Amino acid sequence: MSPEMFQLIASSTLDTLIMVGLSGLLGTLFGLPLGIFLATSRANELFAAPAANRILGLIVNATRSTPFIILVVAIVPLTRLIVGTSIGTRAAVVPLTIAAIPFIARVVEAAIREVDQGLVEAARAFGASPLQIVRKVLLPEALPALTLALTLTLVSLLGYSAMVGAVGGGGLGDLGIRYGYQRFMPEVMAAVVIVLIVLVQGVQTLGEVIARRLDKRSRKS
Amino acid sequence: MNAPFPVRGAPLSDVQARPLIAFADISKVYPSRDRAAEVVALANVNLEVPEGAIVGVIGRSGAGKSTLIRMVNGLERPSSGRVVIDGTDVTALDERGLREARRSIGMIFQHFNLLSSRTAFENIALPLEIAGLGKAEITRRVEPLLAMVGLSDKRDRYPAELSGGQKQRIGIARALATKPKVLLSDEATSALDPETTDQILALLKTINAELKLTILFITHEMMVVKKLADRVAVLEGGRIVEQGTTYEIFAHPRHETTRRFIGAITGSQVPEWLAAKLRPRRQPGDSAVLRVGFIGGDADQPVLSRLSRNLGIDVNILHGQVETIAGRPFGSLFISVPAEPDDLQRIMTQLAAGQSMVEQLGYVA
Numbered sequence: 001m002s003p004e005m006f007q008l009i010a011s012s013t014l015d016t017l018i019m020v021g022l023s024g025l026l027g028t029l030f031g032l033p034l035g036i037f038l039a040t041s042r043a044n045e046l047f048a049a050p051a052a053n054r055i056l057g058l059i060v061n062a063t064r065s066t067p068f069i070i071l072v073v074a075i076v077p078l079t080r081l082i083v084g085t086s087i088g089t090r091a092a093v094v095p096l097t098i099a100a101i102p103f104i105a106r107v108v109e110a111a112i113r114e115v116d117q118g119l120v121e122a123a124r125a126f127g128a129s130p131l132q133i134v135r136k137v138l139l140p141e142a143l144p145a146l147t148l149a150l151t152l153t154l155v156s157l158l159g160y161s162a163m164v165g166a167v168g169g170g171g172l173g174d175l176g177i178r179y180g181y182q183r184f185m186p187e188v189m190a191a192v193v194i195v196l197i198v199l200v201q202g203v204q205t206l207g208e209v210i211a212r213r214l215d216k217r218s219r220k221s
Numbered sequence: 222m223n224a225p226f227p228v229r230g231a232p233l234s235d236v237q238a239r240p241l242i243a244f245a246d247i248s249k250v251y252p253s254r255d256r257a258a259e260v261v262a263l264a265n266v267n268l269e270v271p272e273g274a275i276v277g278v279i280g281r282s283g284a285g286k287s288t289l290i291r292m293v294n295g296l297e298r299p300s301s302g303r304v305v306i307d308g309t310d311v312t313a314l315d316e317r318g319l320r321e322a323r324r325s326i327g328m329i330f331q332h333f334n335l336l337s338s339r340t341a342f343e344n345i346a347l348p349l350e351i352a353g354l355g356k357a358e359i360t361r362r363v364e365p366l367l368a369m370v371g372l373s374d375k376r377d378r379y380p381a382e383l384s385g386g387q388k389q390r391i392g393i394a395r396a397l398a399t400k401p402k403v404l405l406s407d408e409a410t411s412a413l414d415p416e417t418t419d420q421i422l423a424l425l426k427t428i429n430a431e432l433k434l435t436i437l438f439i440t441h442e443m444m445v446v447k448k449l450a451d452r453v454a455v456l457e458g459g460r461i462v463e464q465g466t467t468y469e470i471f472a473h474p475r476h477e478t479t480r481r482f483i484g485a486i487t488g489s490q491v492p493e494w495l496a497a498k499l500r501p502r503r504q505p506g507d508s509a510v511l512r513v514g515f516i517g518g519d520a521d522q523p524v525l526s527r528l529s530r531n532l533g534i535d536v537n538i539l540h541g542q543v544e545t546i547a548g549r550p551f552g553s554l555f556i557s558v559p560a561e562p563d564d565l566q567r568i569m570t571q572l573a574a575g576q577s578m579v580e581q582l583g584y585v586a
Contacts, residue, residue, distance in 0.1 A: 122334035125294050126348035126399070127323035136350065140338040216379040217337045 001187055008175060009191050015089045016171035016199070019164070020157045022093045027100025027157075028150065034060070034101065035108025036134060046120070046130040060102040068099055068160050072167050092169030096160055104153050111145035112138050144215035151207025155200050162196065172196055240269035241403060241435045242293060247302035249288050249459075262288045263299070263459045270403075270452075275429050275436040277446040277467075279482060280456035286439040289456065290405050293437065294326045295319040307402060324352055327396030331408035333388040335380040335395075342367065342376045345395045352399060366394040370424065386417035393424060397432070404428070406438035410445055422448050443482040447471070447546055455479045468547040472514070491582060492540050495555060499583040507584040508557035509565055510539065514578040515552040524575060525556065532567055534559050560584055 034056065040046040041053040066074070072095040076086045079094040115138050123137045139146070162173030172192050180189025244266050251260040263285045270276045280286045291297035292304050295311050303312050311322055335344045345366055349359045367373045370390035380388055389409060396404055406425070410418040426449065429436050440446060446453050446467060454464035455478055462476040474480045484490035491499070491512070499510060515524065529536045536556050543552035558568050565581075572579040 116332075116334070118330060118332055118334040119336060121296060122328070122330060123347070123351070124296060125323060125326070125328040125405075126351055126395075127320040128351045129320060132351055136347065137336065141336060143338065214338075217381050 001191070005179075005188065005191075008179070009172075009188070009195065012170065012172045012175040012192075013195055013199075016158070016161050016173075019089055019092050019096060019161045019169070019171055020154060023096035023100050023161075024150070024154050024157055026093070026097040027104050027153065030097075031101045031104025032108055034105040036112060036138070038105055038109040039112035040130075040134070040138075046133060060105055063098070063102040064106070068095070068163055069167070071095055071099055072164060072169075087168040089170035092161065092164035092171070095164065096157060099160055100153060100157060103156060104149070107149035107152060108146060111142045111149050114145055115141045144211045144217075147207055147211040147214060151204060151211070154203045154207070158196060158200055158203070239272045241272040241307055242268075242270035242437060243303075243305045244268040244289070244292070245303045245305065247289070247292065247299045247304065249285070249292075249297065250300045261459050266302070266456075266459075266461055268454050268461060268464065270435060270437050272435055273429070273433050274451045275426070275438070275449055277450035277453045278437070278439045278456055279441065279443060279446050279453060280439070281441060281478075284456040285459040286441075286456050287407065290407055290437060290439045293403065293405055294323045294328060324348070324399045325401045326403045326405060327399065327401040328405040328407065329389065329392045329396050329409045331411045333380070333385075333392045333412075335388055335391055337380055340377045340379055341372060341383070341391045344380070344391055345398055348395060348398045362398060363394075366397060369397075369428075370394045384417075385413050386420055389413065389417075389421050390424065393421075393428070397428070397434075402435060404434050404436045406436060408440055409438065411440070411442070418445070419448070425449060443486045446482075447486065447544075451547065455482070466547065468549055468551070471546045471551055491555070495539055495585075498585045500585070501583050503560050503584045504586070507560050507586055508537070509560040510555060510557050510582045510585055511568070511572075512580045512582055513554045513556060513572060514580075515543070515550070515554070524572070524577060525554070528568065528571055531571065532564070534564060534568070555582075557585060 037047065038053060038056060038060070041049045043050045063071070072092075075095055075098060078098075079086045079091050082094055083090050085091050119137050119141060120133055123133045128136065161169070161171050162176070165171055165174030165177050168174075172195060176189050176192035179185045180192060247263055247266040248261070249263040251262060253259050266285075266289060268276075268278070268289075278286050278289060288297050292299055293306065293311070295314065299312055303310050305311070306322070306326070309322060311319065314322060336347065339347065342363055345363045346359045349362060354362075364373070367376055370393055372387060372390055372394070375383060375387060375391075380391070383391065392409070393404075404425075409425075410421050413421060422445065425436060425438075428434055436449075438445070438449065450467045452465065453467050453470050454461045455470070455476060456462070457476070457478045463470065463474070463479050470479060471483055474483050495510070500507075503509075513524070525536050525538070528534070536558055539555040539557055541552065541554035543550055545551070558564065569579055569581070
């Protein structure tokens with residue numbers, strides 16, 4: 001492979017990391033509170049609001065059941081509104097974020113629901129407010145599971161980010177399709193796949209290590 | 222009854238009688254669309270917990286004891302009736318008022334409910350953080366609590382590194398962090414082995430004596446009542462079927478449920494081998510089998526040797542047990558004596574003249 005090709009792969013990798021990092025961050029910003037709300041708003045729960053819970057649940061499900069490639073095309077007007085263009089790396093962040101929010105919300109909800117209800121009851125018995133319970137009990141206790149949830153999200157976003165290449169987003173997916181497929185350069189395709197494998201492995205391993213470090217449940221002296 | 226809440230600083234004898242917690246005609250019904258499917262968890266419960274006392278509520282699972290204890294700190298609301306703590310009707314409080322009230326009510330749990338992400342120190346600190354205390358003040362309060370429960374050396378350990386008994390000690394220290402007036406214990410020893418149970422019960426007794434802390438606990442084990450409680454209420458199907466001092470209840474259980482709870486631990490139940498041999502009618506040469514319950518001072522009197530000497534009969538001890546309940550001896554003996562009607566009459570009369578309770582069970586060969 002030529003040095004230019006390496007250059008291209010490196011900059012595409014950077015694009016992918018920016019897309020995934022940014023949409024992961026923004027997705028967490030919105031998805032985390034949404035997930036906490038979904039996990040605590042059924043009848044008789046901390047922030048009981050069963051109607052809102054059901055409506056938000058429906059929206060989340062609808063977004064998650066829309067195939068990503070269709071979502072990308074469907075929200076082009078929104079993307080234009082937000083970043084001024086519907087093509088390129090910056091534009092790709094919008095659909096990635098929109099897809100990440102409900103995904104994160106559901107994995108966060110699952111992680112929070114795993115927390116022993118006895119701990120919530122204990123905190124209530126000590127006079128904790130619902131917000132204190134979220135801050136001091138639910139989030140710290142769910143932290144290892146939340147870390148794994150975020151890891152899962154980032155890995156999924158890596159996959160999604162390869163897809164936005166098909167509609168003019170940048171990154172490794174775009175590179176693979178334009179050079180590897182359309183110009184028939186199998187070595188580029190192979191390089192793209194290898195870089196993606198390394199990224200997924202890296203994210204997954206890092207996430208697991210951090211989660212294990214945070215998990216005090218099975219520690220023995 | 223006295224005025225319900227005399228002012229603080231009343232003479233000690235009055236303080237003893239003053240109910241710190243009073244359940245007044247408490248009912249709890251879990252409604253259902255189908256009226257027939259309504260669940261009545263508690264029905265017209267009246268119970269008073271005197272200040273400084275240790276009161277136990279015993280019942281089988283589903284008797285409503287969890288619901289009852291959770292009403293003290295408002296984790297459950299009654300369908301009707303009032304719960305008054307130290308003059309405050311907690312059933313009338315809103316969420317905010319309830320949160321404030323909960324800070325003067327400590328609670329410990331069957332499964333400890335410690336945060337796995339926090340060390341022993343940090344777990345004890347939690348109620349203080351919730352109350353908004355500063356770091357220095359928290360440290361100043363938590364360290365002595367760790368020492369009191371004997372776990373200063375486990376300060377920075379996580380719950381996963383502690384044994385069940387140690388976890389419950391941390392749970393107790395956490396419950397005491399806000400200096401509560403009342404400690405609620407929800408089956409606190411049910412997940413522990415007998416030896417650890419005894420240690421935790423001893424710790425609770427010490428706390429009760431030294432901090433003058435009122436303790437209300439629920440349990441399904443009469444052994445815990447026997448070792449811990451001054452007073453006990455027996456809950457069955459959402460109703461209190463019997464209540465009194467622990468000694469009274471053990472000495473004169475009136476309700477069938479109480480008898481079964483007690484029989485399981487005091488040996489007042491007929492042992493199996495004896496039950497198999499008992500027959501209701503006398504056959505020639507048979508002896509009569511009596512159950513003699515000794516209570517109070519009688520348990521240390523030579524009742525049987527006196528009986529034998531006075532009447533010139535042989536008394537054969539078949540089975541027996543003497544225990545201490547609420548600091549007083551309590552015994553149950555199964556004896557066989559001559560079954561001639563005349564003898565039997567005199568034996569019964571003499572035994573009944575003391576404080577003993579005599580009951581004829583049948584005959585054996």
